[in-house]
Amino acid sequence: MRWIRQHLIGAIAIVVLLYLFLPIAVVIAFSFNNPESKFNLSWNEFSLDAWTQICGVPGVCSAFVTSVEIGLISTLFATILGTMIAFALVRYRFKGRSSTNLLIFMPMATPEIVMGSSLLALFLNLSFPLGPVTVMIAHIMFIISFVVVAVKARLQGMDPRLEEAARDLYASPSATFRYVTFPLVLPGILGAALLGFSLSFDDFIISFFNAGTLVTFPIYIWGAAQRGIPPQVNALASLVFIAALVIVLSAQFVAWRKRKSLSVR
Amino acid sequence: MPGGVARKVEDLRLVNLTKQFGGTKAVDDLSITSPAGSFFALLGASGCGKTTTLRMVAGLEDPTHGQIFIGDQDVTELRAFQRPVNTVFQSYALFPHLDIFENVAFGLRRRGVKDVDDQVIAILELVELSALARRKPSQLSGGQQQRVAVARALINQPDVLLLDEPLGALDLKLRRQMQIELKRIQSEVGTTFVHVTHDQEEAMTMADTVAVMNAGRIEQMGHPAEVYELPRTIFVANFLGQSNLIQGMKVSTGDVVEVSANGLGFRIPSKRNVAPGQSIVIGVRPEKIMVLDAHDESKLPAGHNRIYGTVTDVSYTGVSTQYLVETPWGQSIIAFEQNSIVGDRCELGDPVVLGWAPEHTFGLDPAEGLNAGLDHAVLELESDTEA
Ligand SMILES: Nc1ncnc2c1ncn2[C@@H]1O[C@H](COP(=O)(O)OP(=O)(O)OP(=O)(O)O)[C@@H](O)[C@H]1O
Numbered sequence: 135m136r137w138i139r140q141h142l143i144g145a146i147a148i149v150v151l152l153y154l155f156l157p158i159a160v161v162i163a164f165s166f167n168n169p170e171s172k173f174n175l176s177w178n179e180f181s182l183d184a185w186t187q188i189c190g191v192p193g194v195c196s197a198f199v200t201s202v203e204i205g206l207i208s209t210l211f212a213t214i215l216g217t218m219i220a221f222a223l224v225r226y227r228f229k230g231r232s233s234t235n236l237l238i239f240m241p242m243a244t245p246e247i248v249m250g251s252s253l254l255a256l257f258l259n260l261s262f263p264l265g266p267v268t269v270m271i272a273h274i275m276f277i278i279s280f281v282v283v284a285v286k287a288r289l290q291g292m293d294p295r296l297e298e299a300a301r302d303l304y305a306s307p308s309a310t311f312r313y314v315t316f317p318l319v320l321p322g323i324l325g326a327a328l329l330g331f332s333l334s335f336d337d338f339i340i341s342f343f344n345a346g347t348l349v350t351f352p353i354y355i356w357g358a359a360q361r362g363i364p365p366q367v368n369a370l371a372s373l374v375f376i377a378a379l380v381i382v383l384s385a386q387f388v389a390w391r392k393r394k395s396l397s398v399r
Numbered sequence: 400m401p402g403g404v405a406r407k408v409e410d411l412r413l414v415n416l417t418k419q420f421g422g423t424k425a426v427d428d429l430s431i432t433s434p435a436g437s438f439f440a441l442l443g444a445s446g447c448g449k450t451t452t453l454r455m456v457a458g459l460e461d462p463t464h465g466q467i468f469i470g471d472q473d474v475t476e477l478r479a480f481q482r483p484v485n486t487v488f489q490s491y492a493l494f495p496h497l498d499i500f501e502n503v504a505f506g507l508r509r510r511g512v513k514d515v516d517d518q519v520i521a522i523l524e525l526v527e528l529s530a531l532a533r534r535k536p537s538q539l540s541g542g543q544q545q546r547v548a549v550a551r552a553l554i555n556q557p558d559v560l561l562l563d564e565p566l567g568a569l570d571l572k573l574r575r576q577m578q579i580e581l582k583r584i585q586s587e588v589g590t591t592f593v594h595v596t597h598d599q600e601e602a603m604t605m606a607d608t609v610a611v612m613n614a615g616r617i618e619q620m621g622h623p624a625e626v627y628e629l630p631r632t633i634f635v636a637n638f639l640g641q642s643n644l645i646q647g648m649k650v651s652t653g654d655v656v657e658v659s660a661n662g663l664g665f666r667i668p669s670k671r672n673v674a675p676g677q678s679i680v681i682g683v684r685p686e687k688i689m690v691l692d693a694h695d696e697s698k699l700p701a702g703h704n705r706i707y708g709t710v711t712d713v714s715y716t717g718v719s720t721q722y723l724v725e726t727p728w729g730q731s732i733i734a735f736e737q738n739s740i741v742g743d744r745c746e747l748g749d750p751v752v753l754g755w756a757p758e759h760t761f762g763l764d765p766a767e768g769l770n771a772g773l774d775h776a777v778l779e780l781e782s783d784t785e786a
């Protein structure tokens with residue numbers, strides 16, 4: 135009984151971790167496969183082909199680059215706009231503030247399929263040519279919501295005394311923002327940007343409606359799935375996973391280094 | 400002071416300062432002068448406007464009326480960052496993203512001081528925190544954070560340093576220690592300190608001047624001993640320490656006011672009386688009262704005010720004995736007697752006579768009601784015994 139109690143949590147944790155990481159492990163493993171047929175579904179033999187010729191399949195790399203570009207640009211604009219909206223909502227009392235607060239949530243609450251199709255209808259009505267611009271407009275729209283929510287939470291959670299202390303210590307309004315407010319809100323902004331990028335990178339439904347002839351990475355995979363997904367896709371997906379892992383680990387490492395340098399003192 | 404530059408110290412003057420929040424007057428027509436280099440304590444119950452007053456001085460709140468002078472300069476219109484005033488906030492408000500060194504250096508850097516290292520190191524030494532310069536605020540104890548907050552304000556050599564209950568979060572022992580430290584720092588740097596507290600003992604021991612505040616107004620202001628010995632309102636008598644108050648009527652006036660209360664006669668030097676009309680409240684501090692067995696009344700000096708009663712409670716506290724004595728008219732009088740008296744203490748149920756000198760009596764205006772300031776005093780006692 136005691137033994138079970140002591141080990142139960144550990145056992146559950148292992149099961150959950152397996153549940154989370156098994157699919158990723160499979161994706162990575164199959165990037166080293168040399169598939170028999172067009173479908174990379176059963177293990178045939180070990181091969182580095184997908185990694186050495188990562189762009190070996192036509193279109194896969196350009197789709198990947200397109201998604202990264204769209205992700206970066208959308209995130210940049212959405213982060214700047216969202217941060218400013220969050221400041222306005224928290225710091226200023228203006229007409230329509232509460233309705234803005236509500237409307238900001240709409241993109242998060244609306245089903246993607248509804249948003250994608252209605253945006254398409256809008257662009258067609260305006261005879262706006264579909265392409266990277268329309269995809270970015272759509273992405274910026276839903277990323278903004280996440281940025282506003284994250285930055286707003288951070289701002290509201292901030293002790294107003296800190297800014298007062300800064301003013302009391304000879305910081306002009308702009309210096310207060312630069313040396314106190316912004317650094318304190320920055321983690322929220324960065325977190326929102328990271329989330330925004332991954333949302334944009336992996337968005338399929340909204341992009342699919344508004345991409346026209348543009349092929350993003352998810353759209354490429356969807357198309358490839360009909361014909362058989364080449365192991366290059368697995369290799370690229372593994373790269374993305376590794377990049378995410380590196381970001382998380384380096385953040386942890388920085389925090390750990392800080393703690394350690396402090397305890398030495 | 401770091402740098403060791405002699406500099407002029409300025410006094411702080413508040414003139415008819417008023418702050419209205421919607422319908423409530425948080426601060427009501429306040430006029431205070433805190434002389435240059437003095438330690439001024441603002442004492443009052445919760446919500447009486449102490450923080451609001453400090454915030455107006457710091458420039459974090461705009462007064463509805465009135466002016467603030469530092470030396471000869473009217474700073475009422477200056478923004479917070481332009482005033483030669485720094486604040487130690489009640490919650491410290493240390494910047495969590497900066498280490499201790501940068502927290503302390505913040506004010507100097509904002510004013511464009513190039514080489515801050517020597518000054519920061521010197522002030523950290525003054526508050527004995529040099530070893531922790533590279534820690535973040537969250538890694539310090541409450542007392543250490545408090546000292547950082549003081550250092551961060553003091554390093555700027557402000558004309559006036561405002562302290563908003565900086566010791567409120569500390570336990571009793573640390574609080575006493577910090578009080579001594581603050582007082583030492585103040586006499587070392589000679590800055591004008593305005594210290595807000597609702598710990599009356601803290602105010603009395605630290606300040607050159609105390610001001611007792613009630614509902615946005617100053618009730619009384621002066622040297623701590625002066626305010627304690629001669630309270631001018633019932634609120635002050637009850638709020639600052641304890642008082643026995645007895646309602647009566649004036650019988651005659653002159654150099655000495657004679658009062659009749661509950662069939663007994665009392666005498667008060669008229670300069671210790673502020674009651675304008677016939678009706679008067681006489682007061683005496685518990686430690687001024689002698690407690691004697693009724694048979695020993697002859698030992699009381701002639702001319703002493705006296706009350707007869709029965710002991711209903713005796714508690715021995717080491718340094719003193721506290722008596723509760725019930726009078727024939729049903730009032731409980733509290734008396735502290737030092738345990739230096741040779742002989743027997745009075746015991747429960749003993750008939751006793753209480754006596755005190757007319758010079759220890761004060762006369763107050765009864766208009767406020769006998770309980771003004773009492774709730775707070777009781778709370779204060781309770782929180783003290785808890786600590
Ligand atoms: N921003 C504000 N808006 C409205 N009312 C306020 C505001 N700030 C303070 N008040 C009111 O003004 C009065 C005085 O508040 P203040 O903070 O100055 O009290 P205090 O003496 O510092 O009390 P404490 O000892 O509890 O800190 C209170 O009644 C409070 O409710």
Ligand SMILES: [Mg+2]
Pocket residue numbers: 449450451563
């Ligand atoms: Mg306060």
